[in-house]
Amino acid sequence: MLFLDRADMDKRFRVLRQELVERPTSNELRGWSYEAPPIKPLSTSLRFGVGELASRYCETLRDIYLRRILGVKPPPSFKMARGIAFHEVMKAALFDIKRFIYEDLSSGGKGLLASLLPRSESIGFDAVERAEAALGSRLGEEDRRLVASGCSNLYEFLVIQGAAALDRTLSKYPHAEPDSVVNAAVPPVSERKVDGSLVGLSGELSVDIYTPYNAIADVKTGEVRSFHPLTLAGYALALESEEGIPVDFGFIIYVKLEKRVPSFTIKPLIVGDEVRREFLEVRDEAYQIITSGRDPGKPSRCPSFCPYYAVCEGGGV
Ligand code: SF4
Secondary structure (H helix, E strand, O other), X not given: OOOOOHHHHHHHHXXXXXXXXXXXXXXXXXXXXXXXXXXXXXXXXXXXXXXXXXXXXXXXXXXXXXXXXXXXXXXXOHHHHHHHHHHHHHHHHHHHHHHHHHHHHHHHHHHHHHHHHHHHHHHHHHHHHHHHHHHOOOOOHHHHXXXXXXXXXXXXXXXHHHHHHHHHHHHHXXXXXXXXXXXXXXXXXXXXXXXXXXXXXXXXXXXXXXXXXXXXXXXXXXXXXOOHHHHHHHHHHHHHHHHOOOOOEEXXXXXXXXXXXXXXXXEEEEOXXXXXXXXXXXXXXXXXXXXXXXXXXXXXXXXXXXOOHHHHHOOOO
Protein backbone atom coordinates (compact mmCIF):
# COMPACT_ATOMS: atom_id res chain seq x y z
CA MET A 1 0.00 0.00 0.00
CA LEU A 2 2.67 2.43 -1.12
CA PHE A 3 4.04 3.74 2.14
CA LEU A 4 2.24 1.31 4.45
CA ASP A 5 4.09 -1.98 4.26
CA ARG A 6 1.62 -4.87 4.53
CA ALA A 7 3.89 -7.19 6.56
CA ASP A 8 4.84 -4.38 8.92
CA MET A 9 1.19 -3.38 9.30
CA ASP A 10 0.19 -6.97 10.08
CA LYS A 11 2.75 -7.13 12.90
CA ARG A 12 1.61 -3.83 14.35
CA PHE A 13 -2.03 -4.89 14.20
CA ARG A 14 -1.29 -8.09 16.12
CA VAL A 15 0.08 -5.99 18.99
CA LEU A 16 -2.81 -3.50 18.83
CA ARG A 17 -5.43 -6.27 18.81
CA GLN A 18 -3.95 -7.72 21.98
CA GLU A 19 -4.08 -4.28 23.61
CA LEU A 20 -7.68 -3.88 22.52
CA VAL A 21 -8.63 -7.19 24.14
CA GLU A 22 -7.17 -5.90 27.40
CA ARG A 23 -8.80 -2.46 27.13
CA PRO A 24 -11.92 -2.71 24.96
CA THR A 25 -13.63 0.47 23.82
CA SER A 26 -16.88 1.26 25.67
CA ASN A 27 -20.05 1.07 23.65
CA GLU A 28 -21.20 4.44 25.03
CA LEU A 29 -18.13 6.01 23.39
CA ARG A 30 -18.76 4.59 19.94
CA GLY A 31 -19.99 6.98 17.28
CA TRP A 32 -23.15 4.93 16.77
CA SER A 33 -24.30 5.86 20.30
CA TYR A 34 -25.08 9.36 19.01
CA GLU A 35 -28.51 9.50 20.60
CA ALA A 36 -27.15 9.65 24.14
CA PRO A 37 -24.43 11.60 25.96
CA PRO A 38 -21.47 11.79 25.85
CA ILE A 39 -21.63 11.24 22.08
CA LYS A 40 -24.82 13.21 21.50
CA PRO A 41 -23.81 16.71 20.43
CA LEU A 42 -25.14 19.70 22.37
CA SER A 43 -26.46 21.04 19.08
CA THR A 44 -27.07 19.49 15.70
CA SER A 45 -26.84 22.80 13.88
CA LEU A 46 -23.40 23.83 15.15
CA ARG A 47 -20.83 21.61 13.45
CA PHE A 48 -17.08 21.46 13.69
CA GLY A 49 -14.24 20.36 11.46
CA VAL A 50 -12.16 17.59 13.02
CA GLY A 51 -8.98 19.63 12.61
CA GLU A 52 -10.64 22.64 14.22
CA LEU A 53 -11.21 20.65 17.41
CA ALA A 54 -8.21 18.36 17.29
CA SER A 55 -5.46 20.91 16.54
CA ARG A 56 -5.10 21.74 20.23
CA TYR A 57 -2.26 24.22 20.11
CA CYS A 58 -4.30 26.32 22.49
CA GLU A 59 -5.29 24.79 25.83
CA THR A 60 -8.03 27.33 26.49
CA LEU A 61 -9.58 27.02 23.01
CA ARG A 62 -9.07 30.71 22.36
CA ASP A 63 -8.39 29.81 18.73
CA ILE A 64 -12.04 28.72 18.44
CA TYR A 65 -13.17 32.05 19.89
CA LEU A 66 -10.94 33.99 17.50
CA ARG A 67 -12.10 32.08 14.43
CA ARG A 68 -15.76 31.63 15.20
CA ILE A 69 -16.67 34.75 17.18
CA LEU A 70 -14.23 37.38 15.92
CA GLY A 71 -13.80 35.87 12.44
CA VAL A 72 -9.99 36.04 12.65
CA LYS A 73 -8.12 33.52 10.54
CA PRO A 74 -4.59 32.47 11.50
CA PRO A 75 -2.04 34.20 9.27
CA PRO A 76 -0.98 31.86 6.43
CA SER A 77 2.40 30.28 7.08
CA PHE A 78 5.00 28.19 5.31
CA LYS A 79 4.02 25.14 7.40
CA MET A 80 0.35 25.44 6.52
CA ALA A 81 1.16 25.77 2.82
CA ARG A 82 3.49 22.79 3.00
CA GLY A 83 0.86 20.65 4.72
CA ILE A 84 -1.81 21.47 2.14
CA ALA A 85 0.61 21.02 -0.78
CA PHE A 86 1.78 17.58 0.45
CA HIS A 87 -1.81 16.39 0.77
CA GLU A 88 -2.49 17.60 -2.77
CA VAL A 89 0.49 15.61 -4.03
CA MET A 90 -0.61 12.43 -2.29
CA LYS A 91 -4.06 12.81 -3.77
CA ALA A 92 -2.63 13.48 -7.25
CA ALA A 93 -0.21 10.53 -7.08
CA LEU A 94 -2.84 8.02 -5.99
CA PHE A 95 -5.27 9.29 -8.63
CA ASP A 96 -2.62 9.17 -11.40
CA ILE A 97 -1.48 5.67 -10.45
CA LYS A 98 -5.05 4.35 -10.38
CA ARG A 99 -5.87 5.99 -13.70
CA PHE A 100 -2.75 4.52 -15.30
CA ILE A 101 -3.68 1.02 -14.10
CA TYR A 102 -7.18 1.34 -15.55
CA GLU A 103 -5.94 2.71 -18.86
CA ASP A 104 -2.67 0.92 -19.52
CA LEU A 105 -2.31 -2.07 -17.22
CA SER A 106 -0.27 -4.17 -19.67
CA SER A 107 2.62 -1.66 -19.64
CA GLY A 108 3.27 -2.59 -16.01
CA GLY A 109 5.48 -0.72 -13.57
CA LYS A 110 7.97 0.37 -16.23
CA GLY A 111 5.21 1.97 -18.27
CA LEU A 112 3.85 3.66 -15.18
CA LEU A 113 7.24 5.19 -14.42
CA ALA A 114 7.68 6.39 -18.00
CA SER A 115 4.23 7.91 -18.03
CA LEU A 116 4.14 9.61 -14.63
CA LEU A 117 7.67 10.54 -13.57
CA PRO A 118 8.01 13.34 -16.16
CA ARG A 119 5.03 15.01 -14.51
CA SER A 120 6.68 15.36 -11.11
CA GLU A 121 7.97 18.91 -11.51
CA SER A 122 4.67 20.36 -12.72
CA ILE A 123 2.79 18.41 -10.02
CA GLY A 124 5.05 20.06 -7.41
CA PHE A 125 4.28 23.58 -8.64
CA ASP A 126 0.57 22.80 -9.08
CA ALA A 127 0.43 21.64 -5.47
CA VAL A 128 2.03 24.89 -4.29
CA GLU A 129 -0.46 26.93 -6.30
CA ARG A 130 -3.38 25.00 -4.85
CA ALA A 131 -2.05 25.53 -1.33
CA GLU A 132 -1.65 29.25 -2.01
CA ALA A 133 -5.20 29.43 -3.38
CA ALA A 134 -6.55 27.63 -0.29
CA LEU A 135 -4.71 30.03 2.03
CA GLY A 136 -5.39 33.11 -0.06
CA SER A 137 -1.76 34.13 0.16
CA ARG A 138 1.41 33.65 -1.91
CA LEU A 139 4.66 32.25 -0.52
CA GLY A 140 7.97 33.99 -1.09
CA GLU A 141 9.96 32.69 -4.09
CA GLU A 142 12.46 30.70 -1.99
CA ASP A 143 9.70 29.04 0.04
CA ARG A 144 7.74 28.22 -3.12
CA ARG A 145 10.77 26.56 -4.64
CA LEU A 146 11.44 24.61 -1.44
CA VAL A 147 7.87 23.31 -1.10
CA ALA A 148 7.58 22.55 -4.82
CA SER A 149 10.80 20.54 -4.83
CA GLY A 150 9.69 18.58 -1.73
CA CYS A 151 6.37 17.91 -3.45
CA SER A 152 8.08 16.69 -6.64
CA ASN A 153 10.25 14.34 -4.60
CA LEU A 154 7.21 13.01 -2.77
CA TYR A 155 5.35 12.46 -6.06
CA GLU A 156 8.33 10.61 -7.54
CA PHE A 157 8.64 8.46 -4.45
CA LEU A 158 4.94 7.51 -4.53
CA VAL A 159 5.04 6.78 -8.27
CA ILE A 160 8.09 4.52 -7.82
CA GLN A 161 6.36 2.70 -4.95
CA GLY A 162 3.23 2.45 -7.10
CA ALA A 163 5.23 0.94 -9.99
CA ALA A 164 6.81 -1.65 -7.69
CA ALA A 165 3.43 -2.50 -6.14
CA LEU A 166 1.91 -2.81 -9.61
CA ASP A 167 4.61 -5.22 -10.82
CA ARG A 168 4.38 -7.26 -7.61
CA THR A 169 0.63 -7.57 -8.07
CA LEU A 170 0.90 -8.45 -11.79
CA SER A 171 3.53 -11.04 -11.06
CA LYS A 172 1.35 -12.68 -8.41
CA TYR A 173 -1.97 -12.38 -10.28
CA PRO A 174 -1.11 -12.36 -14.00
CA HIS A 175 -4.77 -12.57 -15.08
CA ALA A 176 -6.16 -9.92 -12.76
CA GLU A 177 -8.40 -7.20 -14.19
CA PRO A 178 -7.49 -3.52 -13.61
CA ASP A 179 -10.04 -3.14 -10.82
CA SER A 180 -8.52 -6.02 -8.82
CA VAL A 181 -5.01 -4.73 -9.46
CA VAL A 182 -5.94 -1.27 -8.20
CA ASN A 183 -7.39 -2.82 -5.06
CA ALA A 184 -4.30 -4.86 -4.39
CA ALA A 185 -1.67 -2.27 -5.27
CA VAL A 186 -3.02 1.09 -4.07
CA PRO A 187 -4.56 2.15 -0.73
CA PRO A 188 -8.27 1.31 -1.03
CA VAL A 189 -9.52 4.76 -0.24
CA SER A 190 -7.73 8.03 0.17
CA GLU A 191 -9.61 11.15 1.18
CA ARG A 192 -12.59 9.08 2.31
CA LYS A 193 -15.60 11.41 2.65
CA VAL A 194 -17.53 11.04 5.90
CA ASP A 195 -20.66 12.74 7.17
CA GLY A 196 -19.96 13.58 10.83
CA SER A 197 -23.16 15.55 11.45
CA LEU A 198 -24.67 12.99 13.84
CA VAL A 199 -21.78 13.56 16.23
CA GLY A 200 -21.63 17.34 15.85
CA LEU A 201 -18.99 17.35 13.11
CA SER A 202 -19.00 18.63 9.56
CA GLY A 203 -21.16 16.87 6.98
CA GLU A 204 -18.19 16.50 4.64
CA LEU A 205 -15.11 15.36 6.50
CA SER A 206 -12.16 13.83 4.66
CA VAL A 207 -10.22 10.98 6.24
CA ASP A 208 -6.74 10.76 4.70
CA ILE A 209 -6.65 6.98 4.36
CA TYR A 210 -9.07 4.24 5.25
CA THR A 211 -7.54 0.76 5.23
CA PRO A 212 -9.07 -2.72 4.99
CA TYR A 213 -8.42 -3.26 8.70
CA ASN A 214 -11.11 -0.71 9.59
CA ALA A 215 -8.23 1.49 10.56
CA ILE A 216 -7.85 5.11 9.65
CA ALA A 217 -4.72 7.04 8.98
CA ASP A 218 -3.94 10.70 9.16
CA VAL A 219 -0.91 12.13 7.40
CA LYS A 220 1.06 14.91 9.10
CA THR A 221 3.87 16.90 7.61
CA GLY A 222 5.06 18.84 10.63
CA GLU A 223 6.46 17.98 14.04
CA VAL A 224 5.01 15.32 16.35
CA ARG A 225 2.45 16.89 18.70
CA SER A 226 0.77 15.27 21.68
CA PHE A 227 -2.70 16.22 20.46
CA HIS A 228 -2.45 14.46 17.08
CA PRO A 229 -4.35 11.32 18.27
CA LEU A 230 -7.43 13.54 18.76
CA THR A 231 -7.79 13.76 14.98
CA LEU A 232 -8.16 9.99 14.77
CA ALA A 233 -10.75 10.03 17.57
CA GLY A 234 -12.85 12.57 15.64
CA TYR A 235 -12.75 10.57 12.41
CA ALA A 236 -13.41 7.28 14.21
CA LEU A 237 -16.52 8.74 15.89
CA ALA A 238 -17.77 10.13 12.58
CA LEU A 239 -17.19 6.88 10.68
CA GLU A 240 -18.82 4.81 13.40
CA SER A 241 -21.85 7.08 13.42
CA GLU A 242 -22.19 6.84 9.64
CA GLU A 243 -21.30 3.21 9.02
CA GLY A 244 -22.15 1.53 12.33
CA ILE A 245 -18.88 -0.41 12.25
CA PRO A 246 -16.12 -0.15 14.88
CA VAL A 247 -13.01 1.85 14.08
CA ASP A 248 -10.52 0.68 16.67
CA PHE A 249 -7.16 1.39 15.14
CA GLY A 250 -5.47 4.43 13.79
CA PHE A 251 -2.13 5.50 12.39
CA ILE A 252 -0.53 8.85 12.33
CA ILE A 253 1.88 8.96 9.44
CA TYR A 254 4.56 11.62 9.75
CA VAL A 255 6.14 12.53 6.42
CA LYS A 256 9.51 14.23 6.34
CA LEU A 257 11.07 15.54 3.19
CA GLU A 258 14.44 16.71 4.37
CA LYS A 259 16.29 14.45 1.94
CA ARG A 260 15.74 13.44 -1.66
CA VAL A 261 13.78 10.35 -0.57
CA PRO A 262 10.98 11.13 1.90
CA SER A 263 10.92 9.30 5.21
CA PHE A 264 7.82 8.11 7.02
CA THR A 265 7.37 7.51 10.72
CA ILE A 266 4.25 5.59 11.55
CA LYS A 267 2.64 5.87 14.95
CA PRO A 268 0.00 3.17 15.43
CA LEU A 269 -2.55 3.52 18.21
CA ILE A 270 -5.85 2.32 19.55
CA VAL A 271 -8.64 4.84 19.29
CA GLY A 272 -9.74 4.02 22.83
CA ASP A 273 -11.91 5.52 25.54
CA GLU A 274 -9.45 8.11 26.80
CA VAL A 275 -8.82 9.88 23.50
CA ARG A 276 -12.51 9.68 22.55
CA ARG A 277 -13.51 11.33 25.84
CA GLU A 278 -10.91 14.02 25.38
CA PHE A 279 -12.14 14.79 21.87
CA LEU A 280 -15.78 14.98 23.02
CA GLU A 281 -14.83 17.31 25.88
CA VAL A 282 -13.14 19.66 23.43
CA ARG A 283 -16.21 19.53 21.15
CA ASP A 284 -18.57 20.42 24.01
CA GLU A 285 -16.29 23.14 25.35
CA ALA A 286 -16.02 24.65 21.86
CA TYR A 287 -19.80 24.67 21.69
CA GLN A 288 -20.02 26.53 25.04
CA ILE A 289 -17.49 29.14 23.88
CA ILE A 290 -19.39 29.81 20.68
CA THR A 291 -22.84 29.98 22.23
CA SER A 292 -21.69 32.21 25.10
CA GLY A 293 -19.44 34.33 22.87
CA ARG A 294 -17.01 34.73 25.75
CA ASP A 295 -13.25 35.05 25.35
CA PRO A 296 -11.75 32.08 27.26
CA GLY A 297 -8.47 33.98 27.70
CA LYS A 298 -4.93 32.86 27.07
CA PRO A 299 -3.24 29.87 28.67
CA SER A 300 -0.38 30.58 31.09
CA ARG A 301 2.04 30.07 28.22
CA CYS A 302 1.38 30.23 24.51
CA PRO A 303 3.44 27.87 22.37
CA SER A 304 5.36 29.86 19.77
CA PHE A 305 4.27 27.33 17.12
CA CYS A 306 0.57 28.11 17.66
CA PRO A 307 -0.82 29.36 14.31
CA TYR A 308 -2.41 32.31 16.18
CA TYR A 309 0.76 33.31 18.01
CA ALA A 310 1.30 36.44 15.94
CA VAL A 311 -2.35 37.43 16.49
CA CYS A 312 -2.50 36.94 20.27
CA GLU A 313 1.05 37.80 21.20
CA GLY A 314 1.64 40.43 18.55
CA GLY A 315 -1.17 42.55 19.91
CA GLY A 316 -3.59 41.75 17.07
CA VAL A 317 -6.40 40.72 19.42
S1 SF4 B 1 -1.51 32.30 20.79
FE1 SF4 B 1 -2.02 31.54 22.82
S2 SF4 B 1 -4.06 32.31 23.29
FE2 SF4 B 1 -3.73 32.58 21.12
S3 SF4 B 1 -4.65 30.80 20.25
FE3 SF4 B 1 -2.49 30.33 20.50
S4 SF4 B 1 -2.25 29.39 22.49
FE4 SF4 B 1 -4.28 30.32 22.38
